Amino acid sequence: MKLGKKNKFNTWNGLTIIILVFFAVFIIFPLFLVLKKSMIDTQTGEFTFTYISKFFERKFYWVTLMNSFKVTVVSTFLSVAIGLPIAYLMRRVKVKGSKIIEILIIISYISPPFIGAYAWIQLLGRSGVITSFFNNTLGLEFEGIYGFSGIVLVLTLQSFPLIYIYISGALKNLDNSLNEAAESLGYSNIQRFFKIIIPLIIPTILASSLLVFMRVIADFGTPMLIGEGYRTIPVLIYTQFMSEVGGDDGFAAALCAIFIVVTLVLFLIQRMVARHYSYSMSALKPMITEKSTGMKNILSHGFVYLTVLLAILPQLVVIFTSFLKTEGGQVYTGGFSFDNYKNILFGKNLSVILNTYKMGLMAIIIIIVFGILIAYLTVRKRNVITSILDTISMFPFIIPGSVLGIAFLFAFSDKPLAWSGTAFIMVMSFAIRRMPYTIRSSTAIIGQISPSIEEAAISLGASETKTFVKVMVPMMMPGVMAGAIMSWITVISELSSSIILYTNNTQTLTVSVYTEVIRGNYGNASAYSTILTLTSIISLLVFFKLTGKKEVSV
Structure with missing residues (x-):
């Protein structure tokens, strides 16, 4: 279903432009600043x-x-x-x-x-x-x-x-x-x-x-x-x-x-x-x-x-x-206890665990929405602009997390986009990094849905937008949700960009595991790691339940 010659600027063209602006702000602009700073002397401002x-x-x-x-x-x-x-x-x-x-x-x-x-x-x-x-x-x-x-x-x-x-x-x-x-x-x-x-x-x-x-x-x-x-x-x-x-x-x-x-x-x-x-x-x-x-x-x-x-x-x-007794959180003394879990659940602020879930869920919502829209635009509305969108959407796949984190700090530390240190920038880093996987899986799903189904709905009087919302999205959703669960698992496990972007108010489970290991608090690190591992396992079981599968295919 290609764009017709008449009424070239429609809802889909508008969505394409909006998504391109989104990627320009969160991918092109930060990467441009990285390239610029790598060739501009910070003292004199001259090219070097x-x-x-x-x-x-x-x-x-x-x-x-x-x-x-x-x-x-x-x-x-x-x-x-x-x-x-x-x-x-x-x-x-x-x-x-x-x-x-x-x-x-x-x-x-x-x-x-x-x-x-x-x-x-x-x-x-x-x-x-x-x-x-x-x-x-x-x-x-x-x-x-x-x-x-x-x-x-x-x-x-x-x-x-x-x-x-x-x-x-x-x-x-x-x-x-x-x-x-x-x-x-x-x-x-x-x-x-x-x-x-x-x-x-x-x-x-x-x-x-x-x-x-x-x-x-x-x-x-x-x-x-x-x-x-x-x-x-x-x-x-x-x-x-x-x-x-x-x-x-x-x-x-x-x-x-x-x-x-x-x-x-x-x-x-x-x-x-x-x-x-x-x-x-x-x-x-x-x-x-x-x-x-x-x-x-x-x-x-x-x-x-x-x-x-x-x-x-x-x-x-x-x-x-995680169940072994420790002395000062660093030396295992033998025997079993729940002290490590008491330390992280009651001795410390629960925000670390809550941050992981809240920011992860927000990132997944963004991934699902953009994944569905981009996949649909690049498959059903293919033209020069959507082809560019398809290419740009794959950039995060080749950008290491540490590079993305630094690029975000370069781009979003000053007004009017002073978002560094906020939960928003953490969510966007999660969403940008993991979005390509959901886009690819959504693209594969759309490829399996015959265009004749949409054409039948349109012939019965439904608009293209209504057909997309009422027909395409429900047909795509089981596969998209299954893919989103796997994206969720990788989001909550993200460290390389989080370690650069986090603050005390946006610290996640992965950052907590890393910092506790660096400090030598192995008991707390094990407890945090166990919570993260069990979360991943439960998510995997949900994936099996939703898809009816007993294995993961990619």
Whole structure:
């Protein structure tokens, strides 16, 4: 349904312009200021490349970028190396408890990465349980999980579930007759896996790898907690900006600009490669699970169970330690108590928990409204303006949270848009960051609704607007709400932008977990983490209830 030649300026054109203005204010304007500040001397106001050249001239800075690449590439590769075989085994072999395993994998994914980092510190930190056992019992000199290996471990275990979710969905649409034909020609299981299965799901592997890559390279909490001397770009941006808030912030802006360019280039490269391998397939004969025996059965179960245990272990650790007695909130003294929960629920202001829910819900409302409108405009009302809108709406996907937070402070600290420090700016940062996912899911839903349904309503006398409100929105709503619940889970887990934008009045659960860990108050951190984890699990159960599914598909 394209815009007609007559009456070109109508309700839909007006909505498109309003949404474009919204994105101009909250995306284009802040990013423009970042670029401007990166090339304007804060003392003289003159144009300069000093800040950008400073990054490349000093080894300390550009090595940090290399560190980010190393962590991201290795974590993405390992995530694929783990997620791909698990997805294949779960679709090919009858694994006992497969439904529970799938739920545990999803739970491990929806938990924030920095909580995993904090949990692994308790296990493999210098004073961790496993570290103490190695050093005291086995006589080793293990110094802990810190540095490159620790960051990679945490991010890999937290990211492979996303690979699993994507590939598991792709394997559903795989026509198994190709696999059987290869078997009849004498191909072994391993040969069929590498020569038939993998080539057929290359587009899915690339798409999921991009999501993991973008998520890992932008992660702030994990390297900040366990990186120590191994710094990554998000940590460098944060430390440079926080130390320069009262003075020259040009270098922080230059770091943001460089990071945006890097992520944009990587995103475009992936899109080009994915387009090259793009094709579709219908599962005329879907892959079915078969009961396995012998060593193959043992190895399959062992690999799946061990990996899932490691992935879910951080959540189990924080829940368990949240009930342990502590001395001053820092040292576990043994025994169980509810003291940690008493501290955060009664000893402190409940605003931290209430802020998370209130601001999260407000962000989700914005995401739903804009997601539906943008998806409808870009699919049903496609023209030059809506195409521009479609492109701009994807910008937040490639903007790291720390960069968005700094950009918002640049843009909204002075009148007439002096919103920094308010709940409003926190809500907008949540909504902007997570909106692309809901837009994509809503776009897919609209694509499944035949235009003839709208045409029938219009032929019966309904206006386009009434048809949209009365017909399209109700048909879209089940899928949109399911997507909104998954967006909600990521919103309440947001840290990288929140840690820059928050004040005492707008502090959230994720910020509280981070600050309590930094202060060494592990008991309180565990209690906050447990509340956040349980909220995510309950949200996931609501997702299953609304959709009637027992798994998450993307």
